[in-house]
Amino acid sequence: MSKDTKQQILDAANHLIEQEGVAALTLESVAAAAGVSKGGLLYHFPNKDALIEGMIAHLIQNFDERLGQSADFADWLAAYVRLTLADMSLLSQAQFSILAAIANNPDLVQPMADQTAAWQKRIESVAKDPVLATIIRLATDGLWYAEMLGIRQVSDEMKQAVEKRLLEMIHDSTQSE
Amino acid sequence: MSKDTKQQILDAANHLIEQEGVAALTLESVAAAAGVSKGGLLYHFPNKDALIEGMIAHLIQNFDERLGQSADFADWLAAYVRLTLADMSLLSQAQFSILAAIANNPDLVQPMADQTAAWQKRIESVAKDPVLATIIRLATDGLWYAEMLGIRQVSDEMKQAVEKRLLEMIHDSTQSE
């Protein structure tokens, strides 16, 4: 029961932000959306920061899990691109946790910053062309961030074309020149 | 005085967010930071949304002004890359207005979304290789967004290498193939 409830709360919180903005993320509204009392919510997350911390931890864990640990760098980077762009449109919209963190306590983005730094470190130490690989990652993230911030800028067709091209670039950059 | 005061208020608001996070952006604290009374602040911006609207308008105007209107697409895109990456590290940190918008009223990012869409439209209608040009813009934005969100991920050296490479990519992509 506990595990489910916690998950339910995290999901509810994300949906709330997606639909009504981060300003709507109050303990009471989250509790209501999750079908739990405020007291019950605070039982699982002793305060608001803890809730947001949980949201971000869940986001990172979920993504990293699905990303896997392909030994082959090209495979890994390709998975990164695909997953990020897929997350955007359909799957578990846990991305909004970042917004909650920013709005409430900037320190809470640290885990995300650490994770990003770790990915970047891998890129810089393994890629044949670290600069290009970084650019590929940044472009992917750029699209993801914009979407998260509500800045829809690119048509779906262009999005797909960008994804396709990024994957080609990965392929090219790992061929011998 | 009016023009100066307004500018002072906008600057103060941005500095506040940068240093203490968007949660610290209250009318009273902005007024105090700008050396103005709360009444004085509300004289210029009748409510908080208007203040944030002003911040974003200023950000866009400032950037677009400095971007110029180079007829040559390659020059224009290069200027975009340089300006965005320069803005990040030193100049008028007006970027934080986006955070304020997100935290208070998502509708307020609309002007920024419109502006971005306009840039994207230019890219898609003018560039010889629209997909690559879009990728270049997205990578630039990706770095900018991350920095804004407090996700510092790339060393200064890598940042410079990325900028250099992006400019080369622009050059290559506008050469005949």
Added chain:
DNA sequence: ACATATAAACCGTCCAGACGGTACAGTTCC
């Protein structure tokens, strides 16, 4: 089999503080 004990899971209410915004009478500067 059954009472007892105990901790986890959860409910509902209350409150102090903060915030956005109003009102308005005065003041300074062009």
Added chain:
DNA sequence: GGAACTGTACCGTCTGGACGGTTTATATGT
């Protein structure tokens, strides 16, 4: 004389969090 403020006092609302109480599952002793 009006635009550009200052300063103070105030209101209504919302929110995070504290707290005391209640149900439910689980374990234990007999």
